[in-house]
Amino acid sequence: MTSTERKAGRPRDVGVDAAILQAALQVLEEVGLGALSMDAVAARAGVGKATIYRRWKSKEDMVIDAVASLVATAETPATGSIHTDLVMILKRLGVFMSHAKGGSVFPWLVSEVAAGSEVGRHYAEAVIVPRRRALKQLLEAAQSRGDLRSDLDLEVAVDMITGPVILRKLFGSIRPNDPLWEEKLVDGLLAGWQS
Amino acid sequence: MTSTERKAGRPRDVGVDAAILQAALQVLEEVGLGALSMDAVAARAGVGKATIYRRWKSKEDMVIDAVASLVATAETPATGSIHTDLVMILKRLGVFMSHAKGGSVFPWLVSEVAAGSEVGRHYAEAVIVPRRRALKQLLEAAQSRGDLRSDLDLEVAVDMITGPVILRKLFGSIRPNDPLWEEKLVDGLLAGWQS
Amino acid sequence: MTSTERKAGRPRDVGVDAAILQAALQVLEEVGLGALSMDAVAARAGVGKATIYRRWKSKEDMVIDAVASLVATAETPATGSIHTDLVMILKRLGVFMSHAKGGSVFPWLVSEVAAGSEVGRHYAEAVIVPRRRALKQLLEAAQSRGDLRSDLDLEVAVDMITGPVILRKLFGSIRPNDPLWEEKLVDGLLAGWQS
Amino acid sequence: MTSTERKAGRPRDVGVDAAILQAALQVLEEVGLGALSMDAVAARAGVGKATIYRRWKSKEDMVIDAVASLVATAETPATGSIHTDLVMILKRLGVFMSHAKGGSVFPWLVSEVAAGSEVGRHYAEAVIVPRRRALKQLLEAAQSRGDLRSDLDLEVAVDMITGPVILRKLFGSIRPNDPLWEEKLVDGLLAGWQS
DNA sequence: TAGTAAGCGAGACGGTACGTCGGGTCTTCTG
DNA sequence: CAGAAGACCCGACGTACCGTCTCGCTTACTA
Numbered sequence: 001m002t003s004t005e006r007k008a009g010r011p012r013d014v015g016v017d018a019a020i021l022q023a024a025l026q027v028l029e030e031v032g033l034g035a036l037s038m039d040a041v042a043a044r045a046g047v048g049k050a051t052i053y054r055r056w057k058s059k060e061d062m063v064i065d066a067v068a069s070l071v072a073t074a075e076t077p078a079t080g081s082i083h084t085d086l087v088m089i090l091k092r093l094g095v096f097m098s099h100a101k102g103g104s105v106f107p108w109l110v111s112e113v114a115a116g117s118e119v120g121r122h123y124a125e126a127v128i129v130p131r132r133r134a135l136k137q138l139l140e141a142a143q144s145r146g147d148l149r150s151d152l153d154l155e156v157a158v159d160m161i162t163g164p165v166i167l168r169k170l171f172g173s174i175r176p177n178d179p180l181w182e183e184k185l186v187d188g189l190l191a192g193w194q195s
Numbered sequence: 196m197t198s199t200e201r202k203a204g205r206p207r208d209v210g211v212d213a214a215i216l217q218a219a220l221q222v223l224e225e226v227g228l229g230a231l232s233m234d235a236v237a238a239r240a241g242v243g244k245a246t247i248y249r250r251w252k253s254k255e256d257m258v259i260d261a262v263a264s265l266v267a268t269a270e271t272p273a274t275g276s277i278h279t280d281l282v283m284i285l286k287r288l289g290v291f292m293s294h295a296k297g298g299s300v301f302p303w304l305v306s307e308v309a310a311g312s313e314v315g316r317h318y319a320e321a322v323i324v325p326r327r328r329a330l331k332q333l334l335e336a337a338q339s340r341g342d343l344r345s346d347l348d349l350e351v352a353v354d355m356i357t358g359p360v361i362l363r364k365l366f367g368s369i370r371p372n373d374p375l376w377e378e379k380l381v382d383g384l385l386a387g388w389q390s
Numbered sequence: 391m392t393s394t395e396r397k398a399g400r401p402r403d404v405g406v407d408a409a410i411l412q413a414a415l416q417v418l419e420e421v422g423l424g425a426l427s428m429d430a431v432a433a434r435a436g437v438g439k440a441t442i443y444r445r446w447k448s449k450e451d452m453v454i455d456a457v458a459s460l461v462a463t464a465e466t467p468a469t470g471s472i473h474t475d476l477v478m479i480l481k482r483l484g485v486f487m488s489h490a491k492g493g494s495v496f497p498w499l500v501s502e503v504a505a506g507s508e509v510g511r512h513y514a515e516a517v518i519v520p521r522r523r524a525l526k527q528l529l530e531a532a533q534s535r536g537d538l539r540s541d542l543d544l545e546v547a548v549d550m551i552t553g554p555v556i557l558r559k560l561f562g563s564i565r566p567n568d569p570l571w572e573e574k575l576v577d578g579l580l581a582g583w584q585s
Numbered sequence: 586m587t588s589t590e591r592k593a594g595r596p597r598d599v600g601v602d603a604a605i606l607q608a609a610l611q612v613l614e615e616v617g618l619g620a621l622s623m624d625a626v627a628a629r630a631g632v633g634k635a636t637i638y639r640r641w642k643s644k645e646d647m648v649i650d651a652v653a654s655l656v657a658t659a660e661t662p663a664t665g666s667i668h669t670d671l672v673m674i675l676k677r678l679g680v681f682m683s684h685a686k687g688g689s690v691f692p693w694l695v696s697e698v699a700a701g702s703e704v705g706r707h708y709a710e711a712v713i714v715p716r717r718r719a720l721k722q723l724l725e726a727a728q729s730r731g732d733l734r735s736d737l738d739l740e741v742a743v744d745m746i747t748g749p750v751i752l753r754k755l756f757g758s759i760r761p762n763d764p765l766w767e768e769k770l771v772d773g774l775l776a777g778w779q780s
Numbered sequence: 781t782a783g784t785a786a787g788c789g790a791g792a793c794g795g796t797a798c799g800t801c802g803g804g805t806c807t808t809c810t811g
Numbered sequence: 812c813a814g815a816a817g818a819c820c821c822g823a824c825g826t827a828c829c830g831t832c833t834c835g836c837t838t839a840c841t842a
Contacts, residue, residue, distance in 0.1 A: 009791030010833045016793080032310070037823055053825065072235070107309030114302030114365040119276045124369045132370075138233040154373060154796045156359075162349075163358030166365075174319045175327075176350060184351045192387025207813070232802055243815045385798065399786025400838045406788080422700070427828055439743075443800045443830065497699030504692030504755040505617075514759045522760075545761060546769045553748030554741075560751075562697040564709045565717075566740060574741045582777025594816030595807045601819080622797055633820045638799070783842080793832070798825105806819070811812105 019045045019136040020052055024066040033108050058118040067105045071096065076134045079111060083186055089135060090165055090182045097169040106172055132158055148193050160189055214240045215247055219261040228303050237273045255314040263321065270330045277337040280382055284330065285360055285377045292364040304363055327353055343388050354382055391551040394583055409435045410442055414456040423498050450509040457495045458516065466524045473576055480555055480572045487559040497560055538583050550579055551557065604630045604639055609651040618693055621648070645704045645766045653711065661719045667770055669728040674720060675750055675767045682754040692755055717743055733778050745774060
C-alpha cells in the first residue's frame, strides 16, 4: 500500500505542481533551456522558490518532469504490415521530438543521457527504454511471422531504425529536408531485412 | 594582406594559447562540462581571464577549440570495397566520439547543433558537414562502380550509416554492447543496398 | 465582565503557554537573541507555529513575555536609612539584569526602548517606569525626613543612581570589576546630597 | 610598514567604499536598522553584493564602519575648571549619541557591546574605551590639582558621569526632559566630590 | 448524547534576504 | 602593447525564516 502513507500537516497543493510545470514550459519556450532560471519560473508561477525545491531537488529534475508532462504514452501500432508499422512509428517519434515546447529540450535530454547523469538515467528509463522495448517486440512479431529474416539481429535493427530518426532531429538544421524521408528509410532497411 | 598586418607592441605569446586549451581540457575531464568555469581554467593555466577573452569571445568558443584540438583530420579510406570502407569509417567515428577527453563534450556539442546556436553552427560546419560530404562522395563512387543500387538516395543512406553510430554513442549506457556491431550494421545496410 | 467571555470550542491549553515560553528561553540561551527563530522555538516546544502566533502577534511580543516571566516583582525596601536602601536597590537591580537567562536579553530590550518600538514601550511601561517611580518615592521620603537636601532634583537623582548601574551591566565586559562598587557609588552620591 | 603591501591586480576603487557607506547610511535612515538589507544597500550604491562582502565580512561590520564615518574624533577639553570641562563633555556625548543618522544605531551598538559580540568588542575598543580613558585622565588632572577629593575612586567616578548620560539617551523617551539636566548632574556630582 | 467550534501538531504556502559563485568587462602594474 | 592579477556589475543559486494558511485530529462546552 504505497498510496496510503500517513498525512501529517497541510498537504501539498496539487494545483501548484501544475502551475510550476506550466510556468517552466513557458519560460523554456521563451528564453531557452540555458537561460532558464528558477527565479523566473517561481515568479511566473506566482510561487516561492522553496515551494519548487520542496518538490524537485534540482532545476534539472523539474525540467524533466515538465517535459515528461508533454510526452504522450507510447502506443505500438500493429497493423500486421511491418512496413506500415515502421513508417507510423517513425513519424510518431518525429512528432514527439518536434513538439513545440518539449522539442527544444530533447537535445539537452539526449546529452544528459549520454553523460550518464542522474537526470539522464531517469529519462532513459522512463522514456527511451520502454520505446525501444516496444519496437523490438514489434520486430520480433514480424520475425516470427516470417516477415523479417530469421538471422537479423533485432537489437542492431532497433539501432538502425531509431538512429537515423534521432540524427535527423538533432542535425536537421544542417541537412536537406525530404518529405519522403521516412518511406525511403524504411524501404532501404526492409530491402535488406526481408526474403 | 591578411598575414602581414602591422605589429605594434608586444606580440601575443602563442604558448599561452596552448596552455589555455590544455588547461581547459584538464578541467573538462575533472569536473565535467557543466561545472567548467573560466576562473578555474584561468587559474589552471596561470593566466588572467582577460587573456582568454582576448582570444575567444565566450566560454563555449573556447571549449570548441579545445575539443577541436583533439580531432584528427578526417581521411576518407578508399580500399575499393564499400564494405571495408564503411566498417572502417564507422570504427573511426566511434573512436573519435569516445575520445577520453573530447568524448564527454560530444553530446553537448550535439545539443548545441540541435539548438542551432552559434557554437553549434560553427561546429557543424567545421566537423560534421565535411565528414558527411566525404562519406557521400565515397558512396557516390561506389554507386558509379555499380556496388550500390542506382536508385539509392545517398542522402538518406548517409543518415542510415551515421544515425546508428551516433545513437550508439549517445545511448550507449542504456544499450547492450556488441563487439560485432559495426559488421552487423554494415551487413544489414548493404544487404538491401546491393544488387 | 472581562473574565467570563463566551467559550465556544476547545479552550486553550495553558500548559502550552508555559512550554512555549520555556522553549523560547532555552533557545535564547543557546543561540542568542539574534539567531532565535520561531521554527526553533516551535520545534523545541513540540508545538505548531500557529499555536504560538495564536498567543502572541510577533516574535518580539513572545520574547517579551518570556523574559517577563523571569522578572521578580519590584519591592521597595524601607529600612529608614537611605544609604542602606540604595545599596540594596542597586544590588537587586544588578541581580535582575544579570539573571542567567533574562540577562542576555536585557541589552536588547534596552535598545528596543531606545528605538521607541512597540516592544520597547511595552517593556518600559511594565518594568522600567514602575521601578523609577518606586525609587523616586523612596528618595522623596528621605527628602521629607531631611536625609537629603531639599533642593535636590529627584528626577536627576534617579538618573544618577540607575545610570551607572545600567552602564555597568551594559559595558561590564570592558570595565574593571570592583566588589565594593555599589558602596562607593552610594557614598559618592550621598556625599553631595546630604546636609 | 602596513601601508605599502604588494599590489597585484586592479586596486580597490576607494570611491566605491564611500558610495557603499553613504548608501548604507541612507538606507539606515529610511528603513531603520532592523530592515536594512544588503540587497538594498548594494542597489542604492550601484554596486554588486560581492563588492560589499569583499570589504566587510558581515552586514554588521559594514554598518559599524558606516556609523563610525560619522563620529567626530574625541577631543578632551581642558579649561582648568573641572565643572566646565564636565558639562562640555556631557553635552558633546549627548550630541554624538543623538546624531541624526548614527544616533539610531547607538542603542544597537550598546547591545552588541553588552552581548560581547565581535562587533561589540570592535566598537568598544575603537570608541568607548578611548573616551573613558580621556575622561579619567581629565579627572586625574583635577584630582592632582586638588579640585577633587584625593580618596575619590576615579573608575567609579567615570561610571557616575557617563552612566546617567547613556541612560538619558537610551531611556530618553520615557523620561521628562530637562534643559538644565547637565548642570544639575555635574552640580550633584561635584557637591560630593569636592572639599 | 450529539453537535459544534475552537485548539492543536504538522507542515505547505508566497515572500524577502541571505551569502556565494560565476560570467564577461575593466583597470592597475610589470615586463 | 601583452599579460597576470584581481576588482567590478550583474544575476542566479539554493537555504533559512517570516507570518499565514490549511489539513485531520482532539477536546470541551452547548443543546
